[in-house]
Amino acid sequence: MSYRRFAEVYDQLMQDVPYESWVHYTEHFFQQLDTPVEHILDLGTGTGEIAIRLSQRGYQVTGVDLSEEMLTLAQHKAQQANAPVQWLHMDITDMALTRSYDAVISYCDVLNYIHEEQALKQFFANAYQLLNENGLLLFDVHSIGYVDEFLANQTFGHVGDEVTYIWFCEEQEKPYSVQHDLTFFVKNGNQYDRFEEIHVQQTHPVEEYIKWLEEAGLELIQISADFHTNPGYDEQQNDRIFFTAQKRK
Structure with a gap:
């Protein structure tokens, strides 16, 4: 990655x-x-x-x-x-x-x-x-427990003055594998720039x-x-x- x-x-x-x-x-x-x-x-x-x-x-x-x-x-x-x-x-x-x-x-x-x-x-x-x-x-x-119990199919988020994000964590077909869909809003002057990233993790x-x-x-x-x-x-x-x-x- x-x-x-x-x-x-x-x-x-x-x-x-x-x-x-x-x-x-x-x-x-x-x-x-x-x-x-x-x-x-x-x-x-x-x-x-x-x-x-x-x-x-x-x-x-x-x-x-x-x-x-x-x-x-x-x-x-x-x-x-x-x-x-x-x-x-x-x-x-x-x-x-x-x-x-x-x-x-x-x-x-x-x-x-x-x-x-x-x-x-x-x-x-x-x-x-x-x-x-x-x-x-x-x-x-x-650990496999962390991926299955904490990450898989969970949604996380954070609202800050400089950076705000929404994080969807989707379980994949492979065992102990998740895809992270992240959307960021980053302050740039008087506005916020939006960008997205996709990361995959496997244990x-x-x-x-x-x-x-x-x-x-x-x-x-x-x-x-x-x-x-x-x-x-x-x-x-x-x-x-x-x-x-x-x-x-």
């Missing part, structure tokens, strides 16, 4: 998102490694909130995204924050990078925008190739993600939920499932 005009309002809509919780989760697992983490690859970096925070903590971060609009915003924010992040415009399921990394991260349900099973398998295969020996892959996805049972990780040669270290660093999850009750895997010899 490549965001278009949605990039203009993304940070306003996500201002209450707990980015620091992702950073805390990430560093928790970095601290378990015998060797220090220096180079991080952030896949689906969006407007760079997590990448910039990690850069400010001293890591060398590369952020990758399919949306040029998102990357433009990320670069501007990084300059303001004096965070020397490298930004790359690429498809995270089809990357051609010449170096490897100590860690690969992909957060905020980025993988739920990869709809086809083969593309997900390719993502994990790419992550394996991009990792140094003993490097970590960390990512999260929506899978935890067992399928485990299988794809193993097929890619990655060793599962832990599964947890909702930013907890301790292991354990409930696919029906928890909203977000977190995976930590490692590239072994």
